[in-house]
Amino acid sequence: MANYPMICLRPWRLYILLLYILINKSGAISPDGEALWSFRNAIVNSDGNLPLWRPEDADPCNWRGVTCDLKTKRVIHLSLKNHKLSGPISPDLGKLAHLKILALYNNSFYGTIPSELGNCTELQGIFLQGNYLSGPIPSEMGNLTALQNLNVSNNFLVGPIPSDGVLINFADNSFTGNRDLCGKQIERTCKDDSGGPRTDGQSPSGQNQGGKKKYSGGLLISTSATIGALLLVALMCFWGCFLYKKFGKNGSNSIAMDVSGGASIIMFHGDLPYSSKDIIKKLETLTEEHVIGSGGFGTVYKLEMDDGSIFALKRIVKMDEGFNRFFERELEILGSIKHRYLVNLRGYCNSPTSKLLIYDFLSGGSLDEALHERSEQLDWDARLTVILGAAKGLAYLHHDCSPRIIHRDIKSSNILLDGNLEARVTDFGLAKLLGDEESHITTIVAGTFGYLAPEYMQSGRATEKTDVYSFGVLVLELLSGKRPTDASYIEKGLNIVGWLNFLITENRPREIVDPNCEGVQVESLDALLSVATQCVSSSPEDRPTMHRVVQVLESEVMTPCPSDFYDSNSD
Ligand SMILES: *[C@@H]1O[C@H](CO)[C@@H](O)[C@H](O)[C@H]1NC(C)=O
Ligand SMILES: *[C@@H]1O[C@H](CO)[C@@H](O)[C@H](O)[C@H]1NC(C)=O
Ligand SMILES: *[C@@H]1O[C@H](CO)[C@@H](O)[C@H](O)[C@H]1NC(C)=O
Ligand SMILES: *[C@@H]1O[C@H](CO)[C@@H](O)[C@H](O)[C@H]1NC(C)=O
Numbered sequence: 001m002a003n004y005p006m007i008c009l010r011p012w013r014l015y016i017l018l019l020y021i022l023i024n025k026s027g028a029i030s031p032d033g034e035a036l037w038s039f040r041n042a043i044v045n046s047d048g049n050l051p052l053w054r055p056e057d058a059d060p061c062n063w064r065g066v067t068c069d070l071k072t073k074r075v076i077h078l079s080l081k082n083h084k085l086s087g088p089i090s091p092d093l094g095k096l097a098h099l100k101i102l103a104l105y106n107n108s109f110y111g112t113i114p115s116e117l118g119n120c121t122e123l124q125g126i127f128l129q130g131n132y133l134s135g136p137i138p139s140e141m142g143n144l145t146a147l148q149n150l151n152v153s154n155n156f157l158v159g160p161i162p163s164d165g166v167l168i169n170f171a172d173n174s175f176t177g178n179r180d181l182c183g184k185q186i187e188r189t190c191k192d193d194s195g196g197p198r199t200d201g202q203s204p205s206g207q208n209q210g211g212k213k214k215y216s217g218g219l220l221i222s223t224s225a226t227i228g229a230l231l232l233v234a235l236m237c238f239w240g241c242f243l244y245k246k247f248g249k250n251g252s253n254s255i256a257m258d259v260s261g262g263a264s265i266i267m268f269h270g271d272l273p274y275s276s277k278d279i280i281k282k283l284e285t286l287t288e289e290h291v292i293g294s295g296g297f298g299t300v301y302k303l304e305m306d307d308g309s310i311f312a313l314k315r316i317v318k319m320d321e322g323f324n325r326f327f328e329r330e331l332e333i334l335g336s337i338k339h340r341y342l343v344n345l346r347g348y349c350n351s352p353t354s355k356l357l358i359y360d361f362l363s364g365g366s367l368d369e370a371l372h373e374r375s376e377q378l379d380w381d382a383r384l385t386v387i388l389g390a391a392k393g394l395a396y397l398h399h400d401c402s403p404r405i406i407h408r409d410i411k412s413s414n415i416l417l418d419g420n421l422e423a424r425v426t427d428f429g430l431a432k433l434l435g436d437e438e439s440h441i442t443t444i445v446a447g448t449f450g451y452l453a454p455e456y457m458q459s460g461r462a463t464e465k466t467d468v469y470s471f472g473v474l475v476l477e478l479l480s481g482k483r484p485t486d487a488s489y490i491e492k493g494l495n496i497v498g499w500l501n502f503l504i505t506e507n508r509p510r511e512i513v514d515p516n517c518e519g520v521q522v523e524s525l526d527a528l529l530s531v532a533t534q535c536v537s538s539s540p541e542d543r544p545t546m547h548r549v550v551q552v553l554e555s556e557v558m559t560p561c562p563s564d565f566y567d568s569n570s571d
Contacts, residue, residue: 085104111134
């Protein structure tokens with residue numbers, strides 16, 4: 001197993017825990033050692049090649065990556081580069097008062113740069129490039145008057161680069177590859193309103209920023225109808241190309257070929273009892289027979305291990321050069337996310353020709369199939385449960401992940417169901433990873449047409465609010481039992497949102513409900529329609545956040561006030 005970059009979390013942590021108990025019994029380490037030990041404990045993963053630091057030592061001076069001043073035994077260098085170290089950078093590093101060099105580059109550190117580094121006043125070099133660090137650059141770093149070298153390139157840092165103090169001395173090449181930094185150093189002016197800069201160079205007409213446009217209902221319908229017609233053409237064209245690609249060309253490149261030439265497996269949670277070899281051996285046996293679906297980004301296979309556990313394997317063939325490293329960084333983030341209403345990404349296989357993503361398998365299939373292809377109907381309660389689950393999964397991505405994640409591709413085929421028909425959101429983050437910025441419409445349109453917010457179709461810029469819109473469309477789809485682009489609307493020149501708006505102007509919105517849906521409750525229906533209507537509002541600022549959506553669903557839709565509570569009008 002040591003030959004493969006397989007990450008095993010549990011045994012390693014257990015060992016540390018044991019040692020920790022041991023050390024607490026046997027005596028104290030130096031304060032610098034204690035600070036480093038706490039830095040070490042915050043790390044959740046490594047490439048497995050990092051020998052254990054031994055907390056029973058009197059000082060940390062012989063620990064790998066650590067250099068001390070010979071006389072004082074104080075730590076002066078900490079250098080742990082290229083080890084796939086993953087986790088936050090502990091603020092306790094701020095206690096290393098004599099630290100001169102901090103080199104943690106090319107790892108997977110995430111979270112913010114601790115402002116406590118400003119306490120290490122002797123720092124001369126900070127090298128944090130090539131991690132997943134997010135948030136702002138702490139102004140305290142401006143206090144580091146001895147600092148001569150700084151590199152925080154290729155992270156996810158945002159906001160103004162502090163211009164007080166020494167940070168003004170560093171130029172562009174210390175900060176490159178952070179998409180949302182601004183400041184004099186990189187010749188990018190900061191917009192003080194948003195906290196970060198926005199360069200919307202390519203958005204066509206100035207609809208997105210200050211100048212809010214309000215649509216009247218009629219205008220909205222006709223706009224979406226025109227866009228709808230245009231997109232339909234694009235859709236057909238795209239579909240044609242896709243079919244040509246799929247069947248017109250050879251079908252011979254199999255998974256066995258993908259994994260034959262030096263593939264490696266990266267597992268994220270370390271809680272599966274398989275070696276890389278086990279998994280690769282299984283992958284080699286997959287054929288067309290094991291295909292269970294094909295989404296926008298690739299074919300999905302059912303992967304059954306010898307112990308009976310089943311996984312879903314998504315095979316992504318599209319690979320650009322220079323794409324790999326970015327891909328791995330993003331996947332690492334996606335793999336760290338675990339939530340009851342999200343499909344768990346277990347790991348991936350890195351092969352020269354493709355990426356094979358390993359997900360948990362869900363026996364209920366997709367919501368798209370459940371709603372539109374299976375004969376047994378989802379009743380009202382089942383539909384509400386699915387809506388709430390999807391909302392919670394999405395709210396988690398938007399509000400509880402760091403960095404936050406915009407799904408970009410919410411649709412019924414990306415909502416999977418488990419054996420109890422509970423919803424799990426899948427494919428989060430993939431649209432960003434695989435979508436081509438330039439041609440977002442064509443790459444996304446195949447399955448997503450009808451779910452896209454109007455401003456997203458115009459500018460191609462995804463926000464949380466474009467997800468909220470797609471979620472609103474999803475709710476309408478569940479309510480009506482019809483795809484967002486059902487022929488019955490299209491022939492009237494509408495999509496599902498246009499249809500809802502039409503029914504609202506006619507004062508009969510309840511008619512959108514699927515006549516085959518059993519057990520509809522009027523109170524919760526009205527509340528749900530009201531939420532959905534807000535979600536699909538044409539102006540993003542009128543849409544609620546997913547947090548708010550979950551709140552309303554829980555308080556007003558799932559448990560509508562029984563009308564006999566208020567002994568009045570319950571016509
Ligand atoms: C980053 O670290 C990995 C090992 O974790 C190594 O294989 C790779 O070459 C390093 N990349 C750079 C640019 O140093
Ligand atoms: C950093 O310095 C400040 C003020 O000097 C102090 O309050 C804080 O505890 C220090 N932090 C650490 C981690 O040493
Ligand atoms: C350190 O930085 C903080 C924030 O920028 C500032 O308030 C403080 O005065 C600085 N301290 C020193 C000793 O320079
Ligand atoms: C910082 O690191 C990046 C690679 O991640 C490199 O391209 C850049 O030149 C470095 N900057 C400095 C100032 O060394």
